[in-house]
Amino acid sequence: MRPFKFSTTADSNEVSKILIANPHARLLGGGTNLLDLMKEDVERPTELVEVGNIDVMKIVSPASATGSIVIPAVEKNARTANDPAIRENFPMLSQAILSGASAQIRNMATNGGNLNQRTRCTYFYDVAMPCNKREPGSGCGAMKGLNRMHAIFGWSDKCVAVHPSDMCVALAALDAVVKVQGANGKQRSIPFTAYHRLPGDQPQKDNTLQPGELITAIEIPKNNFAENSYYLKVRDRASYAFALISVAAAMELKNNKIVRVSIAMGGVAHKPWRASVAEKYLLHKEATEANFKIAAANEMKLAKPLEHNLYKVELGRKALVRALMQAANGGKTI
């Protein structure tokens, strides 16, 4: 770790000021990813601002007039997953959070930090390797390297990394909104699917936050998915591993007909991947395995696998079907 100045503040406006004044300042939430990267010498902030204790940011709005739920950015993942309102209304979000990392890490990690965690690409983590995300212009080590864990959708010739979050996959499927605050307390809302970026020519940018902006909360609009949703995660070992593929599948059924459907995938792209092709196919159709299979096949036709991740196309197809089946089955194991 390079030396850094440490401060802690309870004032979100103060945070914005520091971020604008020092582009090398970083916010410290749970530290589960940032400190990891600092020890690896990947992140080299000169200043850390601890924000985990900002009380003003901890105001929870369990149910607004519209029925949406607002979860604070500095709230811990574990508490969010176990919040009764989340478990009742958005069980898929609880499942997604609980499928990630370990109990200890979920107790530490904040919601805002989860959104802003960086890729687990080994070439990003190893400062001896080229990586356009870590050092723009140095090249992509993974493109022609060991890319078994990497993207099959939306990658560019600059970067094939995937976003590692589980929580974000569920939030993408839930059409969440990211609430941010910028300089002078200026607020704005970013639709979740527009928060994270595809790598394009600027893989160093993971998201669309502007300088000085910080996440204050995440709002999840009311929906009727609770009965028929599931977060499925496939990984190399039974627990405590990043996803090879994950699927957040949610639907609203009327007499087994799909009146609303929302699907997102993890482990496949630089951002949580909305399976909009599959969604489009399924809308207004019967919730049957046959329909799920066609939808999954249609979605995965767009995949562009790399040398070592061809399996993700097949796995993605099967995971989509399984997650949809399980969602249709009331979230229960089939």
Added chain:
Amino acid sequence: MAIIGKPINRVDALLKVTGAAKYAAEFNQPNMVYAFPVRSTIAKGSVTAIDSSAAEKSAGVIKILTPENAPQLKAIDPKVKTGGMLGEQLLPLQDNLVYYFGQYIALVVAETYEQARAAASLVKVNYSKEKHAIDLNTELPNGYKPQKVQGEDAQVNEGKTAPVIDATANKISYTYTTPTENHHPMEPHASIAVWEGGDKLTLYDSTQGVMGARGTLAYHFSLTPENVQIVSPYVGGGFGCKGSQWGHMLLAAMAAKLVQRPVKLAITRQMMQTNVGRRPATQQKMAMATDDQGMLTAIRHHTDSYGNKSDFFEPSGKQTAVLYKAPLREITYKIAKLNIGTPTYMRAPGETPGTFALESAIDEMAYKMKMDPVAFRVLNHTAEDPSKKHPFSSENLLDCYTIGSEKIGWQQRKAEPGQLRKGKQLIGYGVATATYPAGRSAASAKVQLMADGSVIVQSASQDIGTGTYTIIAQTASETLGIPVEKITVKIGDSSFPPAPVSGGSMTTASVNPAVMAAAEMVRKELLALATADAGSSLKGRRPEDIGYADGNFFVTADKTTADSYADIMRRNNKNIVEACTTAMPASGSGLGAPTAPCMEAPIDKEENSDKEKYSFHSFGAQFAEVWVDEDFGTIRVKRFVSVQDVGRIMNEKTARSQIIGGVIYGIGAALMEETAYDHRWANPTTRTLADYHVPVNLDVPDIDVHFIGKPDPHISPIGARGIGEIGTTGVSAAIANAVFNATGKRLRDLPFTPDKMLLKS
């Protein structure tokens, strides 16, 4: 009072559950400073320049060691036996050559760990890069055929099986591959070096062999071995990577010498992947044939693997020399030199990948012959060592198959794959044979009986989680007739009587006979005092009429006629009765020293590990039930049964744990462990425990362990063989065979990650 064998709690358990057990990095010293290595980012070539100016200016930095200023070490001389074993034939910072990615090329010493680590990232290095060797298949043509493997012929019957195998349709021939794996004990290696003047060195170190570490340090620093003390009371796991000596130990001592302050060098998890050995990848070409009844007629096992800066290579043909009755067997090796950190022993070196190949192939052969895989193994079982033609010292493998079959419920298994399922989960059963050599080495122990009735046992052995402390206490307790609570075992210090490295499943078989012999001498000396003592009720009694228990001698025929150890010592003005013995096996001392350091234990040759007469091996049968997700190819081991024929069990609790742990190590190898290298840089891309997966709790089912428990009458007077490694052998084959039974998919390339299952038709 039989205490040997009892499942007593570990005698060091209380220290371990309260956090008081102290590991190498926890012996902080006054005035101590911290060291952090700089590692190469090329795999082959030389360092042309090191610019440490920025690092030197960094706060807290005391010294930066490079080949320019590092203390010169006495060079490696292959002819000299140092008593130790360098893991790689490479001394750090003695020249500027680079042999693998991640090699230590400089060392930063600073006041704090944070400062040392930060400064290390500021050291700039220029290289002259050469083309590295990284692809095994590309390099094999330039490889060599080793002549010896662990003392045995490494090229057996080359070319001789082809006529037999080629002539029949009853044959199989497949290649099985295993990846590079890393040991990853939970405690990363750490050393704290403390010099007293220029000629006395203490090294607190996490090692499986304090004597070996002493030998290596003494030799390369030109010190007398007695002036080097290695202290390692608790070791946070080893599995082979702490069995030899690696660069950080030398670096810590070099730095401490240079800065004249104690130095702590605790390596990182990332360095565990590059600097302390690994199990090398293997490609094993197996072929075998049977007659029409399914009797094996020939087995061929060729291993391709790699080495680097040592002669070590993976001896994966070992079990093929020992198992099954086939009249003809061909076992050969070819080794290439790659620019990968040097391979070393890793839990069941040889047998772990070797049984994967052999026992998968046996399963394939049985399937081809439409025979039940257990029945096929029983049919081809051998009761004698088929290579050496010696009887096994003790062998009950057939019982292992029988008991294991019953425990796993083998009759539920369907002969044809894909017949059992629950929902989306395909269910299958598999079996494999386990085996590992039962080695024994010379070992010494000192037993001291104190006037207060307490006992101290000393031996320069180690407890790497195996239970050595506990079973030594049990051996001393039973031999002396003193409760285990009164016995303090002191190991993990090179100043104690010498004992072998805790490796090769040898500690139990080696150290306990020495402890037993020394304890016997103490007991006999004490009894002699009593029977000659006018003040004793035992005066004039014959030793054969005397029993002992709970710190008392008594007349066996009349237990009320007794005398206590404490009284005998008091009357004879003895503060201490002690003895030191060395138990030397009949074949090979294993110590590198031809003479016993203590009085040699009197052991009858028939029970003293005579390899001229007997072949010493342990055996077992591994049974797995797996559930495979039919869509995702994810494999979960749902149940596992391990039946082990490993001689007498010293402590059923710790022994069971050893086998359970071995099986879990095998589950890791089967399902997830792989060190992957990017061939462009020859760097491991699995750098941390997030990338190099080892099993977590949810990967592991109930594991049913059963011991045959019959003492080995020929290995030692105690009859116990070592059990640290056999539990791992056969596990990945049992799982592979179960996966085939569940799915019809035969995987021959470890580990069985979902991608391989999915892409396999």
Added chain:
Amino acid sequence: MTDQKQAADFNEDEKQIIEDMITGDPEDMTIFGVSRRQFLKQLAVITGGFAAAQYIGPDELFAAPSVLVPGTIPINSIENGVNASFNVNGSPVALEVDSRMTLLDSLREKLQLTGTKKGCDHGQCGACTVIIDGNRVLSCLTLTACCQGKNVTTIEGLAKNNQLHPMQTAFIKHDGFQCGYCTPGQICSALALMDEAKKGEASYLTENIREKSLSVQLSDDEIRERMSGNICRCGAYPNIIAAIKEVHSGKEVAQNWQFA
């Protein structure tokens, strides 16, 4: 957790000694925690009688003159110094540390509380698990500076009210460790797990996540999932499960011996 287990296989003397642990002698109030010295003194007594003072007795362990108490590190070696005051095992600690110093390194290098282990230093193994304000967390990814005002419990702080914690006893009985290096983290994690179950918290394996009930009785697989953040390379998992199950269920978990 309320279920008090008998110390496994301890004889009467040992039980007495364990009960005598931590008497709370006010003279022994130190930065290390209530009567830490006392605890260790008595631990030494236990271990002497218990045959557990294996090579290095706790007296030696902690009476070492090398203890780096706060303030002995030269001031010029502290960069970006931060003051942090918090409680460790019930006793206040005030440290000035380099802003980079993790709680794990503060415990091990400054406070000589070496029971908390460094296994990977990156949140990938769980060996450094401690309990902060009731939650299990990783001390390797926690800056000391962030501990201001918090309550930290480490393995050294678990034996309370003159007793080993039942979880410690169960780990001994079921041999929930081999090398012992992951053990402090496993035990801290297991304690927190039971609290989480009591509060009705869910895991990824929870079948109906929408139903929230208190005091969940966990299946073996649920315990396995919830303990998967603590890696044990020796492979003591089945024994760890047995230990936790025993304490969690309050029912003895059978041990079947062949030779006992």
